[in-house]
Amino acid sequence: MKIVDVRTAVVEANYEWTYVRVYSDDGLTGLGESFCAPGLTSIIQDLKVLLIGEDPRNIDRLWSKMRWAASGAGSMGGIIYNAISGIEAALWDLTGKAYGVPVYQLLGGKFRDRVRVYADCHAGEALEALTPLMVARRPAWLTAEGQEAVAATAESHHPVHGRAYGTPGAAAVFTPEMYAARARDVAGRGFTALKFDLDVPNPYTRDTQSGTLSHAEVKFMASLVEAVRTAVGDTVDIAFDCHWRYNVSDAQRLAYELEPYGLLWLEDPVPPENVAAMRRVTHSTRTPIASGENYYLRYGFREAVETGALDIAAPDLQKTGGLLEGRKIADLADTHYLAVAPHCIASPVGTIASAHVAAAVSNFLALEWHGMSVPFWEEMVTGLDGPVIQDGYITVPEGAGIGVELNEGVARRYAKAGEPFFGERGER
Numbered sequence: 001m002k003i004v005d006v007r008t009a010v011v012e013a014n015y016e017w018t019y020v021r022v023y024s025d026d027g028l029t030g031l032g033e034s035f036c037a038p039g040l041t042s043i044i045q046d047l048k049v050l051l052i053g054e055d056p057r058n059i060d061r062l063w064s065k066m067r068w069a070a071s072g073a074g075s076m077g078g079i080i081y082n083a084i085s086g087i088e089a090a091l092w093d094l095t096g097k098a099y100g101v102p103v104y105q106l107l108g109g110k111f112r113d114r115v116r117v118y119a120d121c122h123a124g125e126a127l128e129a130l131t132p133l134m135v136a137r138r139p140a141w142l143t144a145e146g147q148e149a150v151a152a153t154a155e156s157h158h159p160v161h162g163r164a165y166g167t168p169g170a171a172a173v174f175t176p177e178m179y180a181a182r183a184r185d186v187a188g189r190g191f192t193a194l195k196f197d198l199d200v201p202n203p204y205t206r207d208t209q210s211g212t213l214s215h216a217e218v219k220f221m222a223s224l225v226e227a228v229r230t231a232v233g234d235t236v237d238i239a240f241d242c243h244w245r246y247n248v249s250d251a252q253r254l255a256y257e258l259e260p261y262g263l264l265w266l267e268d269p270v271p272p273e274n275v276a277a278m279r280r281v282t283h284s285t286r287t288p289i290a291s292g293e294n295y296y297l298r299y300g301f302r303e304a305v306e307t308g309a310l311d312i313a314a315p316d317l318q319k320t321g322g323l324l325e326g327r328k329i330a331d332l333a334d335t336h337y338l339a340v341a342p343h344c345i346a347s348p349v350g351t352i353a354s355a356h357v358a359a360a361v362s363n364f365l366a367l368e369w370h371g372m373s374v375p376f377w378e379e380m381v382t383g384l385d386g387p388v389i390q391d392g393y394i395t396v397p398e399g400a401g402i403g404v405e406l407n408e409g410v411a412r413r414y415a416k417a418g419e420p421f422f423g424e425r426g427e428r
């Protein structure tokens, strides 16, 4: 069996869902998804020359071939691995189809039939549709309310100002009452774990550049957390994300203030690249600290895992290096008795691929679902009897490969103009 082609397609959803399809000479294809990035499909096309003529079933060797070929361009990490991750996932799908087995079987078999999903509740509709560089977009499918929110809160359609979302004084749209209502709504759909953004516009923010938090800001953030906890009670787990915005001492004060609410985790309170700084926060508090969506490869996780700088590892399998790399990161974490909660902003294609890994590692905690705001999220795949997510769980598909196919009609409807659609050029 030989690889004869690699093609891409991009769908404009809340993020740019970037698909990779690998074609073999016996007519089989494999589908993978990459975490969006500027110039991504061009990188994937550049990597194609390394794959043509190769046996797609030698996944780890091909992964290594791409890694070392790109060693100058990105051996430590970076966008090159977003591309490699999508290709690698497509190779797993193709190989599973070649042998007639699900991907989780090839990854060692499953610990569980159903994968627990945590629902990302984000913050408000203004942040629901972003380009790879976090510029707010207004896709046609966004609700009228969402369109208004983008216009009202995202000056210049760019929600990130300095290190914070929004500008000082533009905070009125985020309230404890809104968070509580959304928490009740989502928990009512059967989810046992929720995540909200905590780094949202805060009425007490004076400066969005410094990474500092005033006492009033910390108290307001705690009021959001308290509202969510009160809304869902003690039987639903809740997590909050800070998107690496704060400095060490303010992150410590925040984590301390949130201790009474029993969080599942506080995510990325400080930037992830200084592991010693993150370790200071993690060691200062009983609030578990999660991080990892910005780490590439097991090597990127090594120091944080080994030094106890994080409590929960959150690799993004469409970005960190692929599905097998996700398994290797989980195993590394497991040697230090740490749980893994994969970050995921993908369509059902990438989410289900991640679910195969989640099923195959013992120390899995919960898998992110970031598609609540996208009305066609569930429609993007075919091959399942029911919805992808039911009552807060994904039942791992038993079909060959990842067990689902892309719904090309829906994908084409929302395809990004100017990007090829699996080889077809031109406008959608």
Ligand code: MG
Residues within 6 Å of the ligand: 241, 243, 267, 268, 293, 343
């Ligand atoms: Mg995050």
